[in-house]
Amino acid sequence: MRAWLWVFAVALVGSFAQSLGAEQRAHTERISGSAGDVLEDNPVGRLKVYVYELPSKYNKKLLQKDPRCLNHMFAAEIFMHRFLLSSPVRTLNPEEADWFYTPIYTTCDLTPTGLPLPFKSPRMTRSAIQLISSKWPYWNRTEGADHFFVVPHDFGACFHYQEEKAIDRGILSLLRHATLVQTFGQRNHVCLKEGSITIPPYAPPQKMQAHLIPQDTPRSIFVYFRGLFYDVNNDPEGGYYARGARAAVWENFKDNPLFDISTDHPTTYYEDMQRAVFCLCPLGWAPWSPRLVEAVVFGCIPVIIADDIVLPFADAIPWEEIGVFVAEEDVPDLDTILTSISPEVILRKQRLLANPSMKRAMLFPQPAQSGDAFHQILNGLARKLPHHKSVYLKTSEKVLNWTAGPVGDLKPW
Amino acid sequence: MKFLAMPQSHADGQSGALRGLSPADSSKSPAATIFWLAVHAVCCLGSLVLGFRFSRLFVFLLYSTSPMLRATDKTTTYDPIVLLSDPSQSPVNQSTPHVAVGRHGIQVRPWPHPEPVEVMKAHQIIERVQREQRAQFTAKNPNPRSLIVITPTYVRAFQAMHLTALMHSLMLVPYKVVWIVVEAGGVTSETALLIKRSGLRTVHVGFKQEMPEAWEDRHSLEAKMRVHALRIVRDKNLDGIVMFADDSNIHSMELFDEVQAVKWIGAVSLGILPHSTVDESDQAVSKVMDESNSLIPIQGPVCDSANQFKGWRTDNGSPNMLGGATHVDDRGSPLPGKLEWAGFALNSRMLWKHAEGKPGWVRDLDSPNWDNDVDSPMSLLKDISALEPLGNCSRRLMVWRLRVEARPGTEFPKGWLIDPPLGIPAPSKRTPWPDAFPKLPFTENASSDEEEINQHPTENRRHETETAKPQLLRREPVEN
Numbered sequence: 038m039r040a041w042l043w044v045f046a047v048a049l050v051g052s053f054a055q056s057l058g059a060e061q062r063a064h065t066e067r068i069s070g071s072a073g074d075v076l077e078d079n080p081v082g083r084l085k086v087y088v089y090e091l092p093s094k095y096n097k098k099l100l101q102k103d104p105r106c107l108n109h110m111f112a113a114e115i116f117m118h119r120f121l122l123s124s125p126v127r128t129l130n131p132e133e134a135d136w137f138y139t140p141i142y143t144t145c146d147l148t149p150t151g152l153p154l155p156f157k158s159p160r161m162t163r164s165a166i167q168l169i170s171s172k173w174p175y176w177n178r179t180e181g182a183d184h185f186f187v188v189p190h191d192f193g194a195c196f197h198y199q200e201e202k203a204i205d206r207g208i209l210s211l212l213r214h215a216t217l218v219q220t221f222g223q224r225n226h227v228c229l230k231e232g233s234i235t236i237p238p239y240a241p242p243q244k245m246q247a248h249l250i251p252q253d254t255p256r257s258i259f260v261y262f263r264g265l266f267y268d269v270n271n272d273p274e275g276g277y278y279a280r281g282a283r284a285a286v287w288e289n290f291k292d293n294p295l296f297d298i299s300t301d302h303p304t305t306y307y308e309d310m311q312r313a314v315f316c317l318c319p320l321g322w323a324p325w326s327p328r329l330v331e332a333v334v335f336g337c338i339p340v341i342i343a344d345d346i347v348l349p350f351a352d353a354i355p356w357e358e359i360g361v362f363v364a365e366e367d368v369p370d371l372d373t374i375l376t377s378i379s380p381e382v383i384l385r386k387q388r389l390l391a392n393p394s395m396k397r398a399m400l401f402p403q404p405a406q407s408g409d410a411f412h413q414i415l416n417g418l419a420r421k422l423p424h425h426k427s428v429y430l431k432t433s434e435k436v437l438n439w440t441a442g443p444v445g446d447l448k449p450w
Numbered sequence: 451m452k453f454l455a456m457p458q459s460h461a462d463g464q465s466g467a468l469r470g471l472s473p474a475d476s477s478k479s480p481a482a483t484i485f486w487l488a489v490h491a492v493c494c495l496g497s498l499v500l501g502f503r504f505s506r507l508f509v510f511l512l513y514s515t516s517p518m519l520r521a522t523d524k525t526t527t528y529d530p531i532v533l534l535s536d537p538s539q540s541p542v543n544q545s546t547p548h549v550a551v552g553r554h555g556i557q558v559r560p561w562p563h564p565e566p567v568e569v570m571k572a573h574q575i576i577e578r579v580q581r582e583q584r585a586q587f588t589a590k591n592p593n594p595r596s597l598i599v600i601t602p603t604y605v606r607a608f609q610a611m612h613l614t615a616l617m618h619s620l621m622l623v624p625y626k627v628v629w630i631v632v633e634a635g636g637v638t639s640e641t642a643l644l645i646k647r648s649g650l651r652t653v654h655v656g657f658k659q660e661m662p663e664a665w666e667d668r669h670s671l672e673a674k675m676r677v678h679a680l681r682i683v684r685d686k687n688l689d690g691i692v693m694f695a696d697d698s699n700i701h702s703m704e705l706f707d708e709v710q711a712v713k714w715i716g717a718v719s720l721g722i723l724p725h726s727t728v729d730e731s732d733q734a735v736s737k738v739m740d741e742s743n744s745l746i747p748i749q750g751p752v753c754d755s756a757n758q759f760k761g762w763r764t765d766n767g768s769p770n771m772l773g774g775a776t777h778v779d780d781r782g783s784p785l786p787g788k789l790e791w792a793g794f795a796l797n798s799r800m801l802w803k804h805a806e807g808k809p810g811w812v813r814d815l816d817s818p819n820w821d822n823d824v825d826s827p828m829s830l831l832k833d834i835s836a837l838e839p840l841g842n843c844s845r846r847l848m849v850w851r852l853r854v855e856a857r858p859g860t861e862f863p864k865g866w867l868i869d870p871p872l873g874i875p876a877p878s879k880r881t882p883w884p885d886a887f888p889k890l891p892f893t894e895n896a897s898s899d900e901e902e903i904n905q906h907p908t909e910n911r912r913h914e915t916e917t918a919k920p921q922l923l924r925r926e927p928v929e930n
Contacts, residue, residue: 064586200551253587255580259572274553281554288556293564295572314579369559376571380578387579 065392066385068359072352072420076394077408080415081125084422087134088121089169091141095161099145110238110327111144111153113220113410114187116401118142120411136216136418137175137184141165144190155196157450159209159442162186162194164450166211180437182214182428185418189238191323193219195228198322203228210441214428216421218414220325222347229347234417237349237410240330242402248307259295260375261313261337262286263306264328265321266298282342283319285368293372310335314383315361315375317342330399333359338386340375342368350398350413352420359389584624594710596626596690598683598798602675603641603697604634604661607856610644612697617648620695623706628653628688632675634661653682665853672696673825676791681815684801692798694791694827698852705848708840709795714809715831716838719750720793721850722765748847750793751839759837764788789826790851795840796827811836 068076096118100106107115118140121127128134143158170176176184188194194212195203204227208217213230221228222235229235266287268278275284290296298317303309310316316332320343329348332339339360341348348356356362363374389395397408405411440447599620603609620627629652633641636656645652657675662668676694683692691709695701700723708718723746747765754760799805800812811833828834 204551251587253583255583257576257580259576276553276556280550281556284556285558288558289562292562295564295569314576366557369557369562372564372568372572376568376575378575380575383575383579384582387582 064388066388068354068389068392068395070351070353070355075353075416075420076398076413078412078416078419079407080412080419083419084126084135084415085128085133086121086124086126086136086138086415086418087128087131087175088118088138088140089173091139091165091168095141095165099142103145103147105147105151106142106145108241109147109151109153110240111189111220112239113189113236113401114142114144116239116403117187117218117411117414119403120405124405124411124415126415131173131175134175135183135422135424137169139165139169139184139186141186143188143196152198153190155190155198158190158196159206159446160448160450162209163211163446177435178430179424179428180214180430180435181212183424185216185218185234186212187218189218189220189236191221192228193217193221193233194230200322206443209446210438213437216418220349221323222349222351223324223343224345224347226345232421234414235347235349235351236414237330237399238325238327239401240327240334240399242400245307245331245334245400250308250311254312256312256314256337258297258309258313260290260297260315260317260340260371261309262296262298262317262319263301263303263309265300268322271322278322279320280365282365282368283321285365286317286319286342286371289369290372295372307331307335310337313337315340318360319343320346320365329360333390333399334396336387336390338383338390340371342371349410350417353413353416354395354398359386359395361386594625596628597623597706597709598628598630598688598690598692599695600630600632600676600679600683600692601695601697602632602634602657602672602679605638605640606661607860608854609641609697613641613644616695616697616699616701617645617650619701619703620650621648622703625706625710626690627651628690630655630679630682632657632679634659634671634675653686655679655682670825673791677815680801683798684803684815687802688798690798692796692801694794696792696851698854699792700850700852702848704846708846708848711838711840712795712797713838714797714800714812714836715827716795716840717751717793718795718840718849719748719763719845719847720790721847722747722749723850723852746847746850749790749851751837751843753839753843757839757843759835759839762789789828791826792849792851794827796830800830809836 067074070076096115100115106112118138121138121140131137141161143161144153144155146154146157148154166176166181186194188196190196191198192200192203194208194217195206196209197203197206207227208230217230217233218236219229219233220236220238222233223229264283265278266283267275272278275281278284286296286298290298297309297313310331314337316328316335316337316339318326318328318332318339318341320326324343324346329339329341331337340363341356341360342363342365344365348354348360361375361378363371367374394408397406398410398413401410601613601616603613620629627650629645629648629650631641631645631652631654633654634657636658637654642654645654655678657671657678659671659674661671680692682688691712693706693709705718709716749764750762752760752763799808801815802808811831813830813832815830828837831837
């Protein structure tokens with residue numbers, strides 16, 4: 038009898054203490070996705086990565102030729118290499134490695150205006166894979182199933198910036214077993230393989246930190262967007278760019294005072310995002326854009342207008358609870374959709390966005406910090422372990438076709 | 451420009467579709483092709499006559515056998531007009547083509563304008579978000595005190611401008627505000643109408659004397675008006691923090707948060723504007739200016755290293771800089787008083803006759819000779835060390851003093867509305883300073899009956915301290 042009384046008393050005190058803690062006004066909320074509460078996991082000790090030593094023509098020489106590669110939105114591949122070289126998960130003994138990383142900078146061939154040309158990337162990748170398969174036995178052991186590659190280009194390993202051509206090419210056949218770490222993500226699309234890890238595009242963290250304004254500046258803009266609506270250079274007829282969604286936004290809302298949208302390049306772009314409640318993140322030529330990263334860092338709720346898009350770290354971050362998804366065909370009703378969201382839901386989304394681990398997970402800071410995008414990538418790789426026994430192939434099971442693909446790709450690089 | 455391109459591309463799309471259709475319909479007789487050629491010729495002639503491109507869409511729609519245009523079938527109450535449509539939407543995707551590559555229509559709803567109900571809802575959302583922000587991020591006093599704001603004013607040309615600006619600042623303050631407006635020359639309905647729009651609790655009293663012309667006399671009259679207001683605070687036993695907001699000053703919202711920290715009497719730093727009326731286009735002068743005068747003159751308390759009040763800093767600017775106006779008519783700005791009232795905040799209980807904990811160093815408002823001798827709230831104190839410096843020991847500027855008045859006799863449009871709109875701005879009645887304004891290009895081409903403009907090359911009324919070149923509203927030929 039006395040024992041029950043004690044248990045009851047302890048339970049009462051415990052629940053009282055818990056309710057006290059919950060009553061404190063929290064202005065952030067914990068984030069847990071479909072894989073559980075994994076944003077703050079530490080990958081050290083959970084996996085080992087071996088970094089192949091490739092000749093510098095695959096990486097350093099490209100960067101020396103054009104240092105702009107460090108600043109554009111595809112710079113994640115370079116920073117990932119640097120991070121892995123000095124990370125505690127790196128091992129110098131390939132026998133104990135779980136994952137193998139090939140440091141090739143496939144998006145570092147830039148036009149004078151700074152856009153990457155992917156035409157040589159398949160040849161470069163093929164040449165690198167030929168090198169590692171001949172110098173080390175680990176590629177042939179599994180045909181690349183325990184290797185991962187960072188391909189941050191528009192359509193990932195399809196290596197083309199035009200969607201139709203990218204779909205025609207498909208993912209490079211040599212990479213069919215490997216894990217791809219890419220920014221592109223769209224369901225039921227040729228260029229997104231099963232088991233790929235979607236990452237955010239690179240956005241310069243220092244630049245964004247330098248433009249922070251005080252948190253109590255009231256958010257007075259309802260919807261904010263800056264960018265193109267029509268791409269007259271590449272799509273003069275209209276209707277191709279963004280599948281007409283951006284143009285629909287402009288035509289429907291250009292004189293709506295709630296929508297602060299234009300093609301200007303203001304110097305206060307980052308500050309304005311911090312004064313807005315919703316930030317539009319519509320697709321462009323590809324469904325992903327650095328706007329998502331900027332919106333998350335600045336606490337502006339992202340309104341994602343891209344059908345079937347797969348957002349970064351989708352298993353670790355519950356994007357449906359954080360952003361607003363609008364189908365492209367519903368764009369004319371965007372104002373109705375956004376104003377009919379209840380304020381409680383909006384405040385909750387803002388609380389989730391205010392979570393510092395959420396902001397950290399979207400960034401690639403130098404030097405790396407715990408919980409940042411590098412660590413999320415490693416966590417994602419760790420969650421795929423252990424490799425299934427079937428990846429270790431016997432000679433009779435080798436299926437990789439080394440000569441598949443357009444003839445131009447077979448030329449040595 | 452885009453809309454010009456639209457019918458073009460529309461026609462292109464159409465012609466493409468037409469061409470696409472005709473081979474498929476080659477099974478039709480040559481009569482059909484001849485018919486289409488005839489239609490084409492008619493349309494060309496028609497567009498020649500009418501003067502714009504006549505879309506063949508209409509004809510195509512009439513006679514087309516295949517349904518197109520409505521790619522989406524929505525059950526909503528309206529059907530969006532598809533701006534660009536291409537029947538040859540080609541899904542290139544292989545497996546389950548959920549999202550198609552290729553040309554899509556641009557959906558525009560029939561009335562692409564804001565709905566008032568939604569605008570209201572959006573504003574409510576914004577308001578809720580801002581409330582939450584304030585609650586979370588401003589380090590706030592859990593029991594904010596109300597503010598008692600004392601403003602001396604009088605009717606003049608710029609009163610509407612100044613009072614409206616001050617009014618809006620006070621309306622934005624998140625605390626309760628009691629606004630005491632003391633008006634020189636008695637209560638007028640103009641001022642009453644202005645302050646009624648604020649929605650704040652206002653106390654509007656008149657003061658028997660009229661506002662004099664000389665700045666110095668004005669300063670002393672304003673001081674008397676403020677003391678009058680302090681007596682009202684005492685008599686009505688108003689509770690809160692007393693602040694002095696002159697109608698032409700500029701207040702930052704942080705000021706109102708900062709004065710909540712006052713215990714008895716506190717002071718903030720005041721910036722003095724304008725800090726120069728020298729013509730900056732004169733390069734020699736501007737060089738000298740940059741070196742020595744690039745900082746705004748500041749008036750406020752100074753602390754020692756222990757953040758204790760040590761003394762005053764009255765960097766009131768040199769007469770050269772401010773133009774040293776003594777009369778309202780003069781061009782420059784008046785020098786500020788030794789200690790401007792606007793920088794002070796008092797606890798109203800200090801003024802009450804009987805208040806708990808009222809400190810002994812407070813002089814009574816009715817003490818003899820106080821009236822004539824008061825030029826700042828410091829005269830209320832017997833012991834000046836009781837002053838509390840606010841605003842991080844007044845290292846932050848939160849209020850700026852500005853004295854800008856129109857010249858007496860200037861006529862302003864009633865209610866600040868110009869009706870009918872001015873085609874060519876008319877000159878003011880009095881000759882302004884002849885060397886002030888540059889020759890404006892449009893005045894060369896002015897019509898003959900506007901010769902006066904050439905002689906008095908001016909435009910909008912300017913107040914004394916404006917140094918920027920006047921902005922003109924020129925009617926430029928509109929190209930469309």
